[in-house]
Amino acid sequence: MIATITLIPAPVDTEGDDRYVWRHGEDKYKPCFSSVKTWEQIRMQHPTVAWSKIVWFPHAIPRFSFITWLTLKDRLSTGARSRAWGCIQACLLCGEPDETRDHLFFACPYYFTVWIDLVGYLLGSHVNPNWSITIASLLSSRRKEIDTCLLKLTFQTTIYSLWRERNSRRHQGHPQSAAHMVRIINKLIKNRISSLRHRRPSFYSDMMQCWMGHTT
Known part of the structure; x- marks a missing residue:
């Protein structure tokens, strides 16, 4: 430590007062603090995974x-x-003794009934209870932007709602039918689209029409 300190030149009055600077990158310093730049420097870097877009x-x-x-x-x-x-x-939900992630999404008959009812019109013949096949299908780039957005939003809403239903049953909650779960998820999706309409009115109006056309 002493050797390191002695290598630092002593302050010189002609250079002005000391000032704080924040590191924004390799050999890059600025007087302003950036939480983004700081986080990028201290976090553990990993390669971007394909499913991050989902x-x-x-x-x-x-x-x-x-x-x-x-x-x-x-x-x-x-x-x-x-x-x-x-x-x-x-x-x-079905009595399968080995409750795994891949079973729940969407090999479980209850889960798959909800899933196919929600996305059957978007995925068509590509609806599959296999987890890996489902993820690969969601990552496909051969769809319109609206269909892609609806699929990802439906995927997340379905996972969240079904996991919540699973936990509710685990803790003696009142079980919901698959048809009722579809209605709950449908309402959540419509509310989300409505809340985003101010960003791109035309785009989200078309998205709502597309979703309403299916649910109707």
């Missing part, structure tokens, strides 16, 4: 995005994860 996009609802991120990372407290703690949990 989680983080302008139309998403933050709490839905967070649960979707946990799902894609396979970090939800499913029965498969709780088994490591000595707690055996079967799927409460």
Whole structure:
């Protein structure tokens, strides 16, 4: 430490008073603080994953995005994860003894019934209960912007709502039918589109018409 200190030149009065500067990058300093630049320097950098576009996009609802991120990372407290703690949990919706992420989304008959009812008109024959196939289908770039936005928004809303229903049943809540869950998710999506209409009135009006055309 002493050797390092001695290498620093002593202050010189002719250079003016000392001042604070904030690091914005490699050998780049500015008098203003930037939380973005600071975060980029202290965080652990990782390659961008392909599914990030499904989680983080302008139309998403933050709490839905967070649960979707946990799902894609396979970090939800499913029965498969709780088994490591000595707690055996079967799927409460269909009785499957191995409650995994891939089973819930969307191999479980209850979950798949809700999912296909919501996105069947958008995905058509590509609706599949397999998790990997579903993610690959959502990442396809061969769709219109409105269809892509609706699919990602529906995906997140469905995951959030169905996971909430699963937890409600786990804690002795009143079970909801698949048809009722579809109505709940439908309302959440319409409310989200309405809240975004001020950004691009024409675009979100078309999105609402597209969604309403299906639900009607």
